[in-house]
Amino acid sequence: MNKLYLFAFFIMMFNCSNDEAEKVTIQEPKPEEEIVDEVIVRPLSTPKLTVDGRYLKDPCNNNVLLHGVAITPSPWFNGGAVGEWRWNNYDVDACLAYNKGVINKLTNTDEGWYLNYIRLHIDPYWTNNIGVSTEGEHDISQFNYERFKTAIDNVIVPLIKHAKSRGMYVILRPPGVCPRDLAVGDAYYEYLIKIWDYLSLHSDLKNVDNVMFELANEPITIKGTNGEFGSNTQAHFDALKLFFQPMVNLIRENGSNNIIWVPGSGYQSHYKGYVNNPIEGNNIGYAVHIYPGYWGRDNNNPEIFKANWNENIKPVADMAPIAITEIDWGPEQYAVWGKGGVTGVAGGWGFGVNFKALADESGNVSWNLLAPENLIDKGALNGGIAYDSDPEACAFPVFTWFKEYARAFKICEN
Numbered sequence: 001m002n003k004l005y006l007f008a009f010f011i012m013m014f015n016c017s018n019d020e021a022e023k024v025t026i027q028e029p030k031p032e033e034e035i036v037d038e039v040i041v042r043p044l045s046t047p048k049l050t051v052d053g054r055y056l057k058d059p060c061n062n063n064v065l066l067h068g069v070a071i072t073p074s075p076w077f078n079g080g081a082v083g084e085w086r087w088n089n090y091d092v093d094a095c096l097a098y099n100k101g102v103i104n105k106l107t108n109t110d111e112g113w114y115l116n117y118i119r120l121h122i123d124p125y126w127t128n129n130i131g132v133s134t135e136g137e138h139d140i141s142q143f144n145y146e147r148f149k150t151a152i153d154n155v156i157v158p159l160i161k162h163a164k165s166r167g168m169y170v171i172l173r174p175p176g177v178c179p180r181d182l183a184v185g186d187a188y189y190e191y192l193i194k195i196w197d198y199l200s201l202h203s204d205l206k207n208v209d210n211v212m213f214e215l216a217n218e219p220i221t222i223k224g225t226n227g228e229f230g231s232n233t234q235a236h237f238d239a240l241k242l243f244f245q246p247m248v249n250l251i252r253e254n255g256s257n258n259i260i261w262v263p264g265s266g267y268q269s270h271y272k273g274y275v276n277n278p279i280e281g282n283n284i285g286y287a288v289h290i291y292p293g294y295w296g297r298d299n300n301n302p303e304i305f306k307a308n309w310n311e312n313i314k315p316v317a318d319m320a321p322i323a324i325t326e327i328d329w330g331p332e333q334y335a336v337w338g339k340g341g342v343t344g345v346a347g348g349w350g351f352g353v354n355f356k357a358l359a360d361e362s363g364n365v366s367w368n369l370l371a372p373e374n375l376i377d378k379g380a381l382n383g384g385i386a387y388d389s390d391p392e393a394c395a396f397p398v399f400t401w402f403k404e405y406a407r408a409f410k411i412c413e414n
């Protein structure tokens with residue numbers, strides 16, 4: 001979750017003028033109003049999903065979309081970042097209690113929450129040598145394989161099983177983030193090979209109905225087939241293919257058919273070259289990140305947003321399912337990565353509502369917010385909707401939208 005973010009990249013939906021723009025229907029609730037007025041039937045089963053063309057499908061042949069939040073089970077990301085340290089000192093029981101509590105809350109339909117998946121990070125807090133500093137999450141010099149295996153059994157698997165009991169799918173990501181420069185066969189490549197060899201053979205992960213794999217977090221640049229480091233030419237996409245295809249092959253050779261989500265370069269903002277040289281195999285999708293300032297321009301502007309989406313994301317969305325595994329937004333006063341992004345006006349100025357419009361229009365885009373703090377105030381288990389339910393920040397509109405998605409969700413009884 002370290003970011004050198006340019007910000008986010010999504011598209012927008014309509015090219016209409018401000019005069020034609022339709023106002024967002026999200027209204028700020030009055031303090032005395034009860035926000036939740038309806039409970040929608042929500043399935044607690046997680047039938048195994050497969051990739052069919054550009055869609056996720058359940059066993060009933062329904063198209064499935066996932067809507068959720070990212071969870072990182074470490075003290076910093078469990079309240080420390082907002083000054084609320086909820087556990088510490090490698091306390092497994094306290095860690096599980098808090099994160100299971102988050103899962104419970106965000107699937108509590110009585111409170112109006114309807115999330116159906118989490119993006120789960122195997123944080124280096126659990127996998128690095130204890131008491132040794134590093135240069136950041138990209139630094140794998142202190143990775144401890146035995147601690148990694150213990151963390152999977154004691155922290156990750158219990159959270160995955162709990163998520164399943166609450167009707168949630170899981171996209172699992174490896175510890176840490178990519179270093180700035182990748183190259184086929186480098187130390188980070190070997191690190192990921194070792195990680196995925198272990199995970200794809202683990203009996204509590206391999207072919208488990210609710211478990212999917214995201215191969216890496218935020219590649220930035222890679223040494224292209226032309227010998228130069230970069231991120232957005234065909235030579236660099238060809239190198240990404242050479243980097244990630246062996247991991248896919250290894251996972252499949254290990255007998256694991258879990259859905260695999262493949263990242264792009266540029267902090268997961270560049271994808272167009274995959275169309276010419278896609279990752280091969282079954283059950284493959286692409287994992288994307290979007291923030292209001294991605295691609296160095298303001299994606300509150302609907303024309304800029306749409307152009308960015310059409311250039312960078314739509315090419316792969318036209319051939320495979322997409323999971324937006326990081327996104328948030330909010331006015332400058334809020335603690336979001338997507339600072340300055342606002343919900344806005346459909347077809348007019350604003351990031352959030354135009355993101356939703358384009359995701360809905362595409363029809364195959366699953367997505368999750370960056371962290372529980374994007375939904376519940378300071379990530380507290382008794383917290384209300386974050387950012388005081390300000391409709392221009394992500395929490396309140398997403399609370400509303402996820403409920404709408406749940407209403408339209410087709411339940412598969414198989």
